[in-house]
Amino acid sequence: MATSADTYVVRPAEDNWISRLFDNKAFLIFLCMLPAAGLLIVFLTYPLGLGVWLAFTDQRIGGRGEFIGLGNYYWLWGDPIFWMSVWNTVLYTVVATVGKFALGLWLALLLNHHLPFKSLLRAIILIPWIVPTVLSAIAFWWIYDPQFSIISYVLVDKLGLLDSYINFLGEPWNARFSLIFANIWRGIPFVAICLLAGLQTISPSLYEAAMLDGATAWQRFKHVTFPMLMPILAVVLTFSVIFTFTDFQLVYAITRGGPVNSTHLMATLAFQRAIPGGQLGEGAAIAVAMIPFLIAATMFSYFALARRKWQQGEGND
Amino acid sequence: MHRFNRRDTIKIGAGALAGTLLGSTxxxxxxxxxxxxxxxxxxxxGAQLTVLRPSKFVGPDEDIFRSNTAKFTEEMGVPVKLEFESWEDLRPKTAVAANVGSGPDIVVAWSDDPQTYVDKIVDMTDLATYLGEKYGGWWPLAERYGKDSETGNWIAMPIGASGGRVVYRKSKLEAAGHQSVPEDVDGFLKMAQDLQKAGTPMGLALGNAVGDANAWCNWVVWAFGGKMVDDEENVVINSPETIEALKYAKALSETFIPGCLxxxxxxxxxxYLADEIxxxxxxxxxxxxxxxxDxxxxQKIAEDTFHSRMPIGPVGMPTxxxxxxxxMIxxxxxxxxxxxxxxxxxxxxEQYSPWLEGCLGYWNHPLQAYDSSPVWEPEKVKPYQHVMKxxxxxxxxxxxxxxxxxxxADFVMVQMVASxxxxxxxxEEAASEAERRAQRYYR
Structure with a gap:
């Protein structure tokens, strides 16, 4: 009786163009990359490219736009409201990011200790980040209300520390810092949880060695914790800067850019001009003008904070 | 402290539907x-329709609109799909429908949307002429919003308008030494100052409030003869009249409750409902x-609440x-x-009257015959009777x-006043900045 091995005949590969094509490594790489590339092109490159193109046109909602070159940018260059939105965006991003990182790092260090109900506490501090932004924005809108603010109510009516209610949103600087506070409140959990994850990867033996060498708590933080956290710090900082720079919901829900445009961020101004105002081209130009800032912030985070030598505790070159 | 918001308003409005309908039949x-x-x-x-309209502000608006639509389907055999869009999203959605050439057959759009999409909508002259002749003519504002600004042909059919009027507490006005709201701007300012002195100030929105801020900021500029553009569309906002209006607005705003910005x-x-203004x-x-x-x-605030027209400025006409x-179709x-x-x-x-009455005076009628509607009889509703007139x-x-x-939409007028x-x-600076911004849109 013939065995299956006897009857099995290996058929030589056909030498046609399809098999040659699929044997080609470059083609296979291209083919495997195609779905990802397709998604990126459809959902990222095309909208971005369209936005960049619209910024060079005078497209309005409901009408056809024509190419006007740098016309929108020329107009924005002389537009004080645009420059105020740039200033507000930079201020908002810098102050909110510093606040989020200072408080987030502090919270992460606290949570890294052995505390009772540690898991529960960690879950609770995530709440501000989990709550939909619009809901927290509406809550802050009430908290900052000129007539119904709970803060003013306590300070004026209950404690008698102030004579009149605080004008949180009716005065430009009050409004800016009120929004920054809301953004910090919302962003701390993200920073704290990410940094906590980073803290837990630091080997306890490093701290033990430092303590044996007589290092103080501050020296342990400065020479062990901080350098070891730097890689994750760079990544979290990059994300945080991008999220803050492009924030829209908090500002739109709480102030709509007021009073008198003094809290408009570039994102809210772009929306205001493009959708309610109908000037799609101008709105796109404002949105495109955000790109250099975002690239600069990302580059700073990566190249300034992620230098390997610094991370490893060596001197900067 | 009473907290009352727009959602409460909607709920309460819905509750008023039944009584209003019964009383008016x-x-x-x-x-x-x-x-x-x-x-x-x-x-x-095989006709079937899709209608897009703004979501309700007072509950009966939507309820009666739906029942009238169901009645149309029953009598005419045409299925109609009603879509309600939030106020702020209606305009972008209308724009998309106009641009891509598909979507709803009818849009109950905002104010000047039909004039923006003139070449994409159906002429309405036959229908508007018929309704005008049958119902005693259209009010001037309805004609303005119903016709193409260039040709004068009917391109849309206004179905209602909402107007801002003075809403005030009679007892507090009297306590401040005024029996009624003055009809001139100087008297109005004096009244505002007296209210402030009495510790019961007034308040008008100065933030980017689409409805309220645009209502009073346009009123005050127009009352003094200022306007964004002239009949030929030349930007004329930077004028002595506007400067006077802004000086007046500044003086008026100094009497407001803090926080209006x-x-x-x-x-x-x-x-208002919390008794703060x-x-x-x-x-x-x-x-x-x-x-x-409830x-x-x-309810006591309601009993004490009265309405009146906004005062008339140096131009000598309501503004x-x-x-x-x-x-539009x-x-x-x-x-x-x-x-x-x-x-x-x-x-x-048969359909419009119940809707008008159900909306409790919130929407005003474009056809003159509806002046006889019982909805306008109560003294407190009367000031809203001629919004479209x-x-x-x-x-x-x-x-x-x-x-x-x-x-x-870009709050050019509001921000001029607010700044x-x-x-x-x-x-002077504010009027100049408004001129610069308006010239961009009227280029």
Whole structure:
């Protein structure tokens, strides 16, 4: 009786163009990359490219736009409201990011200790980040209300520390810092949880060695914790800067850019001009003008904070 | 502390539906009509319609609109799909429908949207002529918003308008030494100062409030003869009249309750119902929210609440603004006759009267015959009766269209007034900045 091995005949590969094509490594790489590339092109490159193109046109909602070159940018260059939105965006991003990182790092260090109900506490501090932004924005809108603010109510009516209610949103600087506070409140959990994850990867033996060498708590933080956290710090900082720079919901829900445009961020101004105002081209130009800032912030985070030598505790070159 | 917001208003408004309908049925026949033949509009075979309109502000608006639509389907055999869009999203959605040439057959759009999409919508002259002849003619504002600014042909059919009037607490006005709201701007300022001295200030929105801030900021500039553009669409906002208006607005704003610079549309409603302010400008919704409240304290506020027209400035005529809901039929609709029949049906008194009455005076009628509607009989509702008769239009005194719409949406007028009231700009600087911004849109 013939065995299956006897009857099995290996058929030589056909030498046609399809098999040659699929044997080609470059083609296979291209083919495997195609779905990802397709998604990126459809959902990222095309909208971005369209936005960049619209910024060079005078497209309005409901009408056809024509190419006007740098016309929108020329107009924005002389537009004080645009420059105020740039200033507000930079201020908002810098102050909110510093606040989020200072408080987030502090919270992460606290949570890294052995505390009772540690898991529960960690879950609770995530709440501000989990709550939909619009809901927290509406809550802050009430908290900052000129007539119904709970803060003013306590300070004026209950404690008698102030004579009149605080004008949180009716005065430009009050409004800016009120929004920054809301953004910090919302962003701390993200920073704290990410940094906590980073803290837990630091080997306890490093701290033990430092303590044996007589290092103080501050020296342990400065020479062990901080350098070891730097890689994750760079990544979290990059994300945080991008999220803050492009924030829209908090500002739109709480102030709509007021009073008198003094809290408009570039994102809210772009929306205001493009959708309610109908000037799609101008709105796109404002949105495109955000790109250099975002690239600069990302580059700073990566190249300034992620230098390997610094991370490893060596001197900067 | 009573907290009251727009959602409460909507809920309360819905509760008023049944009573209003029952009370008004007997009086509905009083709407005078002429014997006019409707235009011959044979409904296309297999017709079906999609109608897009703004979401309700007072509950009965949506409920009665739905029941009237169901009645149309029953009588005419045309299925109609009703879509309700939030106020802020209606305009972008209308724009998309116009641009891509598909979507709803009928849009009950905002004010000057039809003038923006003139070449994409169906001529309405036959229908508007019929309704005008049957119901005693259209009010001037309805004609303005219904016609193409260039040709004068009817391209839309305004179905209602909401106007801002003075909403005030009579007892507090009297305590401040005034029996009624003065009809001139100087008297109005004096009244505001007296209210402030009495510790019961007024408040008007100065934030980016789409309805309330645009209403009073346009009113004050127009009252002194200022305007964004002239009849030829030249930007003329930077004028001595505007400067005077801004000086007046600054003086008036100094009497406001603190915080008005951040007020959005619902803030004045909340502050009024919480007894924080004694006077504001608003639609009739505050009054009905208070009247239908379960809270006795708020019901007392309703009893003490009265309305009056905004005072008249040096121009010598009313200068209030109106928010118009303006229906139009897209050319991409395969069933234009069915769409016209639908709009005709909704405007006939058998359907329109219950809707008008159910909306409690929030929407004002475009056809003059509905002046006889019982909804306008109560003293407290009467000041809202002629919103479409003598209000001015967006972009006054220019044409309606994309530029007037964009200037309004970008809060050019509001921010001009607000920057002066906030002390950020002098009247001259603010008028100059508004001129610069408006020229961009009217280029």
């Amino acid at each position: 007997a009086l509905r026949a009083e709407i005078p009509t002429a014997d006019v033949q409707p235009p011959d509009l044979p409904i296309e075979d 951040s007020w959005l549309d619902s803030n004045n409603n909340k502050a 004694s006077l504001t400008q608003n639609g009739i919704s505050i009054y009905f929210a208070a009247k239908n409240s 809270d006795p304290a708020i 209030e603004r109106a928010l118009v809901v303006n229906s 897209f050319k991409h609709s395969p069933y234009p006759n069915a769409a016209k029949q639908y709009l005709r049906f909704m405007m006939e008194k 003598d209000s001015l239009w967006d972009g006054y005194s220019g044409k309606l269209g994309a530029a007037s719409s964009a200037v309004l 002066v009231c906030a002390g950020q700009s002098t009247p």
